[in-house]
Amino acid sequence: MALVDELAELAIEVAREAGGLARLRREEGVAIAATKSSIADIVTEADREVETLIRSRLAAARPDDGFLGEESGGDRGESGITWVVDPIDGTVNYAYGIPAYAVSIAAVRGEPAPEQWEALAGAVFSPPTGEMFHAAQGAGAWLSGRRLEVNAHPSAAGALLATGFGYNPATHAGDLARVGRVMPMARDLRRIGAASLDLAFVAAGRFDGYFERGLQPWDHAAGALLVIEAGGRFVRVDLADNPDRPLFVAAGPGVFDELLAATASP
Structure with a gap:
């Protein structure tokens, strides 16, 4: 074996x-x-x-x-x-x-x-x-x-997306601003409260994409592999405003670039 x-x-x-x-x-x-x-x-x-x-x-x-x-x-x-x-x-x-x-x-x-x-x-x-x-x-x-295969959604417009918020209240304003940038392109947004499930659902085509700041290694280690093996993309982005809280984005190829641009912009 x-x-x-x-x-x-x-x-x-x-x-x-x-x-x-x-x-x-x-x-x-x-x-x-x-x-x-x-x-x-x-x-x-x-x-x-x-x-x-x-x-x-x-x-x-x-x-x-x-x-x-x-x-x-x-x-x-x-x-x-x-x-x-x-x-x-x-x-x-x-x-x-x-x-x-x-x-x-x-x-x-x-x-x-x-x-x-x-x-x-x-x-x-x-x-x-x-x-x-x-x-x-x-x-x-x-x-x-x-x-499993990620959804073949053609773009972030009309996509069903998921996110989560960190535990530090000082970061919530930035998280909400990010949601505000994403919502105009999305069909709707889900907030389940378990990153591993969010990523599993992207892999299964239940979500078109997912983004969140501040994940820990154990939050995404298994889920990221699920997304990648299902044909999706997963990336970590260190943002200038707070490099200790990197952004993580996962999505199918059709959604990924638009979602990354919307969530990683200042």
């Missing part, structure tokens, strides 16, 4: 098990364990428990690999492969009982930094719906045995 296939199978298996635990803890009731960067940036006990499960399963299967997780930080490993994990993407949704959250697991090769790594495999599992989006480098993106 090729390495990418092995990694993809492991990502799928672990994401499904982790998603089952997340769903069980949601049914039992969720306790907010801490607030991180802002009042909206929370972590639940389930986030920590699910990440611990993922980390232990991956370490048992591939003990020499590294790990980069939202809740427990990083470990470089010795194999050159790093697992990039968001145990519950969409924690605010999860805490409020909104059925829009996901487990995101990706395997990357090289330095554990998005601008330097090579994404090899990824899985995004939605516990509320049971949908497993997965991809392996060069082997396409898939959902329930169906190969």
Whole structure:
């Protein structure tokens, strides 16, 4: 079995098990364990428990690999492969009982930094719906045995787009201004609250494009691979007004250039 296939199978298996635990803890009731960067940036006990499960399963299967997780930080490993994990993407949704959250697991090769790594495999599992989006480098993106393709929408005009807002209230004015520039060309805009699902939905043709500033590596590691393997484009842009909050844009080829120009302009 090729390495990418092995990694993809492991990502799928672990994401499904982790998603089952997340769903069980949601049914039992969720306790907010801490607030991180802002009042909206929370972590639940389930986030920590699910990440611990993922980390232990991956370490048992591939003990020499590294790990980069939202809740427990990083470990470089010795194999050159790093697992990039968001145990519950969409924690605010999860805490409020909104059925829009996901487990995101990706395997990357090289330095554990998005601008330097090579994404090899990824899985995004939605516990509320049971949908497993997965991809392996060069082997396409898939959902329930169906190969995914981004929409062949001819332009950003009339496109269904998605976005998200960062946790820092000081950045919201800029985010809203960006939405204002995009809306005249869009059919409508969606704000789900889980970047991995936004990217999976672009790959599946449910959205024509997606943009957001300030994503963390675990937010997009698996989802970006899904988009690329589905024939779309994904890019990070460092903007002059705040280089610490880069812009990320994902879309099919027909939409991408217009969406990037509208969102990256000052």
